[in-house]
Amino acid sequence: MTGSNLLRRAKKAICRGGSSRGGSSRGESSRESETPSTPVHPDSQEENESSRSQQPARPSFCGQAPAPEEGIWLIDKQGNPIRRRGRTTCADIQSMPQGTRIHIEVNENNIPCNIPESILLGSYLGVVARDPILAPIAFPDWRNKGMEPFKKKMLAEVESKFEFPGHIRHWILQSLGVKWRNYKTTLKAEHWDSRPIEEILETVPAGVDQMQWCQLVSQWSKPEDQERAAKNSENAKKQTCPHTMGRVSSVRRQKETAIKDRLQLWKINRMHKDGTWSSEDAMQRWTQACNLLAEEGLTPEDGNIEANERVFGIVMGPEHAGRVRTQGFGVTPTRYFPSSTNEVGGGSGSNFEQIASLREEFSSFRDEMRQFVQQLQMNQPPNRGSEMGGNDTSSNV
Numbered sequence: 001m002t003g004s005n006l007l008r009r010a011k012k013a014i015c016r017g018g019s020s021r022g023g024s025s026r027g028e029s030s031r032e033s034e035t036p037s038t039p040v041h042p043d044s045q046e047e048n049e050s051s052r053s054q055q056p057a058r059p060s061f062c063g064q065a066p067a068p069e070e071g072i073w074l075i076d077k078q079g080n081p082i083r084r085r086g087r088t089t090c091a092d093i094q095s096m097p098q099g100t101r102i103h104i105e106v107n108e109n110n111i112p113c114n115i116p117e118s119i120l121l122g123s124y125l126g127v128v129a130r131d132p133i134l135a136p137i138a139f140p141d142w143r144n145k146g147m148e149p150f151k152k153k154m155l156a157e158v159e160s161k162f163e164f165p166g167h168i169r170h171w172i173l174q175s176l177g178v179k180w181r182n183y184k185t186t187l188k189a190e191h192w193d194s195r196p197i198e199e200i201l202e203t204v205p206a207g208v209d210q211m212q213w214c215q216l217v218s219q220w221s222k223p224e225d226q227e228r229a230a231k232n233s234e235n236a237k238k239q240t241c242p243h244t245m246g247r248v249s250s251v252r253r254q255k256e257t258a259i260k261d262r263l264q265l266w267k268i269n270r271m272h273k274d275g276t277w278s279s280e281d282a283m284q285r286w287t288q289a290c291n292l293l294a295e296e297g298l299t300p301e302d303g304n305i306e307a308n309e310r311v312f313g314i315v316m317g318p319e320h321a322g323r324v325r326t327q328g329f330g331v332t333p334t335r336y337f338p339s340s341t342n343e344v345g346g347g348s349g350s351n352f353e354q355i356a357s358l359r360e361e362f363s364s365f366r367d368e369m370r371q372f373v374q375q376l377q378m379n380q381p382p383n384r385g386s387e388m389g390g391n392d393t394s395s396n397v
Contacts, residue, residue: 087207090124093161104164109331110171112164113251121162122249125172128154129179132208137184138215140225142177151176166367171330178329184216192220240281243269250328263289263300263308265326266316289315 075081093102104121105114112118129135134154139147154176155169164172191205197217204213219225245253250265259265270282277283290300292311298304316325323329324336 088123088127090120090127093120093124096161101159101161101163104162104168106165106168107251109327109335110165110168111251111328111330112168113255115252115255117162118249118251121158121164122175122247124161125158125175126179126183128157129176130183130207132212135176135180136212137180137187137208138212140219142180174330187216188220192217197221240279241270241285242278242282244272244278245269250326261300261303261305261308262326263312266312267300269326285315 096102102117102120103114104112104117107113112121134157135150141147151173155172158172158176187205187208191200191203193200201214201217204210220229250269253269254260254265257265257268259268267286270278272278277286289311292314293299293302293307296307298307300308312325319325319333319337322332324331324333327336
């Protein structure tokens, strides 16, 4: 589904005073209007002319290739253009009228839940996280103190396009941090290889600031960074039950399937469309869960959520701090298991996230109260105590 179709479905846009930063503030609109001229391969022109009478009409470049934002165009063996998906720019969101924002709703876990609008939010967060002005990649870590002013700018940019409850700002920043790190990982996977560092420095990827690219490559070349990368690579290989969801979020999958049972969700998220499992270990764990339920005369499809949850905990083990299986990004054990945090593995990490969330809620509440008091003072009639002899009390004091 394209971004324009999703934007048409997002009918809950509300008009409020947004940030003065528009979509064109970072030059997105100007870049989209520029269409570089790329000539067609001469061999493909000759082949097309010779075979035009024998083959049906095919799409052509018309002398120019489209802008990079519209996709990547290749030429096959017959000289015919092949379109590939290009870089996501969220042009529809960038071109929204000033002050118009897309409404985001959240569920009981404070996660965006209205599907078309949430998809737009996720795409736009990725665009912001790749912006070299708002999110420089030169910093080695998202938690670096130097990133704090940039985080505020990123959050202001998102708030200028989306309307959401103030207490999920922490979730927005977390999502931006994940997309920022994933972007750097993608750059390293595509450009960091056995070539000399000087050659890698000269090959600046599209959309990346040259100075930031040099700093990023310098970080990759450090021995401590290479050692950490090797360790992370080994840890990634320990994941034996990968999901098959792609870009589909857990909240979206739950809404599409209307399933709340975590055991059933875990199965759906690890099966391919042809019915095969994502890995041998995933199939073995499902078999183990079915055997444990069979001892009680049950099956996962019986709908006994309490029994399925108990077996799910036995097969999968305790929950890790900061996340809950099958519930997606941003859901913590403290919030999902409020009455049994200690039993499911909640610890200091979960408590820290809860404190951060409470701080965000308190800050939002304080801002709302401040605005309310200011509005009340503006609407209150002027004090006429001096005309009615109301200064006696102050004079006595």
